[in-house]
């Protein structure tokens with residue numbers, strides 16, 4: 001009967017609604033399995049800018065670092081889109097990832113039989129898809145310096161930098177191999193080695209790491225080809241490991257295999273401190289406050305928290321089974337609505353899942 | 358009855374087979390419409406490395422610059438994959454794009470009714486899709502310096518650079534608007550403005566250019582969202598304009614809307630000199646020399662040449678109609694094969710298209 005401190009950062013837009021839902025589910029799990037979850041709340045993103053003048057207030061970061069795990073909603077909105085870079089909601093997200101050293105972002109992509117009609121892809125293509133995207137999250141094009149305007153030969157110009165230390169590449173590729181070892185034993189390393197020097201180092205490191213995992217198959221794939229293969233034949237994948245920006249693009253694309261971005265959870269792990277869990281979708285300002293958002297991605301992120309941070313496999317299974325059961329029973333939020341199914345609100349969906357636990 | 362000098366660069370792998378096919382089609386067009394096409398051949402890519410010690414020999418570049426248009430196959434293969442960067446086949450392609458100032462890469466994505474079963478996407482999603490990806494081709498992450506290994510605080514590291522001059526962004530966005538004006542009057546500018554400084558400049562420039570095209574609608578879309586929207590609802594697009602690397606990824610992904618990478622042509626335009634036409638697919642080493650490759654992407658690239666470089670709309674239409682007719686008659690290369698269709702070789706496909714002209 002353990003006690004666990006969970007830091008909750010609702011953020012902006014639908015972030016509030018979906019984290020509220022996930023907290024309810026965690027409470028239900030606590031009741032059923034006799035765990036004590038203590039929730040504390042912090043500001044991040046646009047609301048933090050409005051209230052504290054910064055997208056990641058110190059006290060939020062402190063609270064997260066002292067917690068056992070962090071649950072995050074989403075950040076951003078048109079209100080802050082014209083702000084200078086350091087006063088953008090997304091900066092808060094990038095900073096917390098960096099400050100907590102959350103270098104390994106795990107994004108599972110799993111097929112749901114009951115959502116097969118919601119996907120733009122043919123059922124034969126997506127049936128039984130089950131892979132994991134391992135996205136590097138604290139380096140690459142997102143964090144490299146310089147990232148600035150400059151004047152070059154009298155002309156206005158701009159620069160961003162894709163930077164990696166070899167060690168940063170190594171640890172994320174190792175994470176991918178360790179995961180693959182417990183899965184279908186295949187790693188697809190995605191890069192653009194025919195153009196980028198960073199990708200060539202990436203490929204070298206992947207080959208080196210692979211030597212220490214003789215039972216795991218390593219395959220290299222160019223990022224343009226990967227963007228195609230993800231929809232051409234997604235069943236070929238087990239674990240995909242890639243650079244921050246490539247991972248961002250490919251995982252949003254992959255969400256369509258499950259029918260909606262509203263279905264995909266993620267875990268961001270560090271080597272030492274607490275991990276952070278968040279849906280891969282954004283703050284969807286146009287949906288915010290309407291009780292329409294799909295809470296499942298965040299609820300499944302909470303399940304990942306139970307599994308990865310607290311070692312609670314049974315509890316995580318209970319959430320995942322409840323989600324499947326409710327979908328199978330025909331309940332749908334608007335994003336995955338289909339003819340003949342029952343369209344429910346965010347809170348109704350949460351209640352149904354809670355009832356199923 | 359004009360005379361036209363066409364430089365042909367077959368390159369590696371299936372590049373040879375597909376350019377051979379396209380040249381045959383151009384000859385058929387010349388015969389039927391009484392044009393004189395003069396073909397001259399040059400080395401590029403892996404074969405150029407083997408024979409001349411460089412992926413882009415000077416005489417190839419000279420020949421291309423003096424031509425009226427260039428037709429390229431594809432470059433690359435496992436034989437050269439471990440070469441140092443300056444001796445890679447892809448370097449030849451990047452160099453010719455840069456040297457000829459081919460900054461605007463046009464990649465049309467068009468639905469073919471007869472190929473609807475070849476796509477992994479549902480027919481309702483892809484029916485009537487017709488958009489153009491305008492990819493910046495001579496800047497961004499592909500060309501920025503530094504692109505190198507370094508030692509940083511005693512640790513091995515690597516860097517690539519995403520660099521743009523404001524003028525480079527302006528001219529590609531202008532190209533997109535000019536195209537959109539003659540199409541459905543909508544430009545979707547794809548960036549990652551919530552993270553990258555270069556994307557923020559991109560967005561600014563897009564807004565500025567848009568003011569001069571009041572009848573064209575401008576929409577901004579984040580690249581992760583774009584990767585999703587391309588398969589969720591591709592009908593929403595008319596002209597997509599984006600950075601070099603983003604364009605590379607998104608256009609390969611978009612090829613799945615038509616069922617195969619083997620269907621997508623491209624034109625690379627400069628402000629001043631001759632343009633270059635090439636399929637968007639690669640050299641497919643595993644297919645090379647087997648007379649199995651789909652020549653349609655290259656044949657449609659030749660049609661784009663007629664239209665864009667020589668102003669021959671009727672001739673271009675003739676090719677495009679012939680392709681549609683042959684597909685409708687049930688002929689398919691292996692990449693788009695379906696039950697009940699007649700699978701043909703590269704040369705048979707070329708003959709059928711020629712016969713239809």
Ligand SMILES: CC(C)[C@H](C(=O)O)[C@@H](O)C(=O)O
Nearest residue numbers: 076090093248280551552581
């Ligand atoms: C909001 C944005 C900065 C973020 C990212 O690009 O990492 C989001 O798209 C994500 O994938 O978590």
Ligand SMILES: CC(C)[C@H](C(=O)O)[C@@H](O)C(=O)O
Nearest residue numbers: 194195224433447450605637
């Ligand atoms: C071969 C490679 C360098 C090239 C690119 O990335 O530009 C290719 O993928 C393309 O899209 O034309």
